[in-house]
Amino acid sequence: MAWKDLKNRFKRQFSDYLELPGDIMLDLPKIVLVGNLQVFIENHRGIQEYNPQLVRVVVNDKIVEVTGESLTLRNILPDEICVEGQINSLSFYN
Amino acid sequence: MLLFRILSRLGGYVTITLPEGCLEKFVNLAVSRGVFLWDITGIGTGRVAMKVRLSGVQALRHVARMTSCRFKIVERQGLPFFVSRMKRRRAMTAGALIFVAALYVLSSFVWFIEVTGNKLVTDQAVEQVARQAGLKLGVPRWTLDVTTLEETILDQVPGLSWVGVYVEGTRVYIKVVEKKLPPPDETGHPVDVVAIKDGLVKQILVLSGHPEVKEGDTVTSGQVLISAAIPPPVTDEEKETPDGNREDALEPEVQQPLRYVHARGIVRARVWYEGVADMRLVENGAEITGHETTRFGIKFGSKEIILIGPRKIPFEHYAVHVEGKRAPVWRNIDVPVELLTVRYYEENPYTKSYTRDEARRLAGRKALDSIRGQLPEGAKIVDERLEEVETLDSGTVRVRAVVETLEDIGIDQPHQSLDS
Numbered sequence: 382m383a384w385k386d387l388k389n390r391f392k393r394q395f396s397d398y399l400e401l402p403g404d405i406m407l408d409l410p411k412i413v414l415v416g417n418l419q420v421f422i423e424n425h426r427g428i429q430e431y432n433p434q435l436v437r438v439v440v441n442d443k444i445v446e447v448t449g450e451s452l453t454l455r456n457i458l459p460d461e462i463c464v465e466g467q468i469n470s471l472s473f474y475n
Numbered sequence: 476m477l478l479f480r481i482l483s484r485l486g487g488y489v490t491i492t493l494p495e496g497c498l499e500k501f502v503n504l505a506v507s508r509g510v511f512l513w514d515i516t517g518i519g520t521g522r523v524a525m526k527v528r529l530s531g532v533q534a535l536r537h538v539a540r541m542t543s544c545r546f547k548i549v550e551r552q553g554l555p556f557f558v559s560r561m562k563r564r565r566a567m568t569a570g571a572l573i574f575v576a577a578l579y580v581l582s583s584f585v586w587f588i589e590v591t592g593n594k595l596v597t598d599q600a601v602e603q604v605a606r607q608a609g610l611k612l613g614v615p616r617w618t619l620d621v622t623t624l625e626e627t628i629l630d631q632v633p634g635l636s637w638v639g640v641y642v643e644g645t646r647v648y649i650k651v652v653e654k655k656l657p658p659p660d661e662t663g664h665p666v667d668v669v670a671i672k673d674g675l676v677k678q679i680l681v682l683s684g685h686p687e688v689k690e691g692d693t694v695t696s697g698q699v700l701i702s703a704a705i706p707p708p709v710t711d712e713e714k715e716t717p718d719g720n721r722e723d724a725l726e727p728e729v730q731q732p733l734r735y736v737h738a739r740g741i742v743r744a745r746v747w748y749e750g751v752a753d754m755r756l757v758e759n760g761a762e763i764t765g766h767e768t769t770r771f772g773i774k775f776g777s778k779e780i781i782l783i784g785p786r787k788i789p790f791e792h793y794a795v796h797v798e799g800k801r802a803p804v805w806r807n808i809d810v811p812v813e814l815l816t817v818r819y820y821e822e823n824p825y826t827k828s829y830t831r832d833e834a835r836r837l838a839g840r841k842a843l844d845s846i847r848g849q850l851p852e853g854a855k856i857v858d859e860r861l862e863e864v865e866t867l868d869s870g871t872v873r874v875r876a877v878v879e880t881l882e883d884i885g886i887d888q889p890h891q892s893l894d895s
Contacts (some may be wrong), residue, residue: 411649427499427502427503427506427507428498428499428502428503429499430496430499431495431499431502431515431517431523432495432517433516433517444516451516451517452524453514453515453516453517454502454512454513454514454515454516455513455514455515456511456512456513456514457506457511457512457513458506458511459506459507459509
């Protein structure tokens with residue numbers, strides 16, 4: 382694991398230095414929130430759980446959890462998920 | 476996204492439901508296989524609904540088998556399903572088609588004919604001729620030949636000087652313009668030739684009637700030049716009779732009454748026109764530079780909304796030209812919306828100063844131009860004179876122009892009975 386951390390740190394420093402966007406260099410998700418109505422999650426690895434109150438999406442090495450009311454998955458593409466509804470919170474888990 | 480929705484509608488899509496428990500596996504597998512899913516919503520009772528294109532359903536069956544989830548198709552939408560539904564309801568489809576066809580067919584006939592612009596000629600007279608020329612109610616539109624119709628109506632309806640036939644939808648408008656005929660003299664009413672202007676008679680040529688003026692006379696507007704009343708010829712005897720026995724001379728005149736004719740003739744006279752024009756020594760004006768900007772907007776009642784175009788006019792000086800488009804008024808329904816096209820033309824204000832000579836010349840030209848506008852056709856200009864008039868304002872040059880012409884001043888007028 383230490384080797385991987387080192388590699389990640391190097392990558393981050395490298396991308397910081399060259400001002401490259403992190404979602405490309407580090408394979409991080411790009412999350413766009415539109416008010417509390419929509420969340421676009423790019424660069425995902427599939428959904429883990431879905432019900433109208435809770436959506437869990439797997440990203441890189443973490444899980445994004447969206448909670449709210451009457452959530453729907455407006456569309457799912459191989460690299461993008463759009464969640465619609467009344468969003469209350471968005472949090473990351475390991 | 477709109478394009479996507481239209482494409483889905485065309486290709487057809489279905490709404491499927493499956494139990495909430497196996498949704499994650501199912502969706503992830505489907506997405507990894509390139510099946511596009513959208514509108515995934517919980518519908519309660521532990522089931523989830525989602526939409527998928529018709530082309531993806533076969534792949535989903537495979538996914539379902541692999542994940543051992545059973546899905547149910549609950550709704551089918553889009554063109555392919557619509558077509559198959561319509562196939563089952565043949566009568567309705569036929570009805571819809573017949574309706575459209577009937578609408579199309581019926582709209583290709585003439586159902587209304589309107590004659591406008593006529594005052595003396597009756598509608599019936601025009602319609603009668605039009606009917607013979609092939610324009611009647613219920614005639615197919617494609618058989619109408621507008622130009623021949625116009626020509627025929629113009630030929631066969633007396634008293635028309637112009638005819639226009641316009642086909643607008645199922646309505647045909649026949650616009651006519653009537654001839655403006657001089658008062659008919661078949662009624663026996665005699666006609667005089669009178670002067671329309673003041674002038675000095677230069678030539679008089681009488682074709683019929685009795686000359687009331689002779690060459691060299693000054694006439695005023697309205698004066699009779701050639702009278703319709705011809706006195707009986709003066710016999711030799713009367714000439715010889717001395718003034719003493721006038722009573723005898725009058726007798727034959729009573730016996731031989733005046734003869735009335737339609738007076739005709741040419742009376743050429745010298746006519747003077749006068750025009751005055753001012754010219755300022757310093758002239759302020761504006762000329763259009765050629766730059767322009769256009770603004771489109773909607774006028775709703777008294778409110779104006781700019782759709783396209785600059786909010787602020789980029790010119791310092793400009794002229795405005797407004798063009799409004801309204802929906803046609805239909806059955807007293809007046810739509811309060813107006814489409815406005817406002818054009819702004821940039822102007823360049825200038826100040827020009829003239830010398831007194833230049834100003835005099837320009838004023839003279841202006842004065843002459845103003846006179847030329849009044850001259851009737853066929854008037855021959857004999858003399859032109861210009862003279863400067865003193866004004867109180869020293870910055871202005873005023874020039875008076877006098878133009879002398881030779882022209883026909885006679886015009887027909889009904890004979891005023893007995894010019895005794």
